[in-house]
Amino acid sequence: MTSRHTFSDRHRRTRSDHAQETAADYVEAIDDIQAAEGRCRVIDLARRFDVSHVTVTKAIARLKREGLVTSEPYRPLELTEAGRQLAAKARRTHTIVYEFLRAIGVSEQVAAIDTEGIEHHVSRQTLDCFLELTQRLRGDQSA
Amino acid sequence: MTSRHTFSDRHRRTRSDHAQETAADYVEAIDDIQAAEGRCRVIDLARRFDVSHVTVTKAIARLKREGLVTSEPYRPLELTEAGRQLAAKARRTHTIVYEFLRAIGVSEQVAAIDTEGIEHHVSRQTLDCFLELTQRLRGDQSA
């Protein structure tokens, strides 16, 4: 199948997707929580992801290294401009995937769960197809 | 959104999906390679996934612990019955996702890549929706 690509391309890409997954989910969550509560603390993320605050602290250390987050000791987290941009992009993707799953008949609960994983593995092209089909199915609704 | 579930449910599920991801991809690959070459060696998997043979050896050690694979030192890999069943299930899911992406207009190359990640995050319900829509779109082809 598909003669001019290797299996390794596919798996390399999946591994690379996973490496960026935490970053995307974290900055999106930080942005969310800031919007809802005015600020985002480590404990807020720990509760959202159901992990210990230590796990969050270590993840945040990495996001700082990558220039997505800033913070001073014992203070709430802030997003850098790059962090805000990634959050916006992550949210757009998340919404498109979720709305698509809903449009093709997946329940709210299941769509929410599946979206959280799928969103990190959809290329631009696939996302466009999702968007287009969501529109089409909505127009079709009456049928 | 979706009032009676927590964010943590979604992320817990995604983490659990990832834990099973390696197992599914490996047994599927072993089954593939056995079918094509008569046997599957460590080096075959290393080439397919584009990782070192050491990485494969360690992953295989885990699959042995989990009862999916057996092998003797310096000998080719064998699947247990459980391994074969998981491989079959993984292949079914893989095919459904791939055919679905193709049906909604994604190119062969991109569909092959995206499928490799998405397949691990589609619940049964979503898979059913994929299948149904694939059928519908194929009938619709003329439109």
Next chain:
DNA sequence: GAAAAATTGTAGCCCCTGCTACAATTCGCC
């Protein structure tokens, strides 16, 4: 304003997945 509670940080542990370097074994070929 001090004690208690909540939050954050740090030390140290685990497993998974990646690697290089090197040793052991098997395979292929003369």
Next chain:
DNA sequence: GGCGAATTGTAGCAGGGGCTACAATTTTTC
């Protein structure tokens, strides 16, 4: 039969992501 190549195994390293236990700091409460 043996030698070189291919394959597999092992030692030791790194980073990501999970944890508990405990210390430090901030926030809340009285």
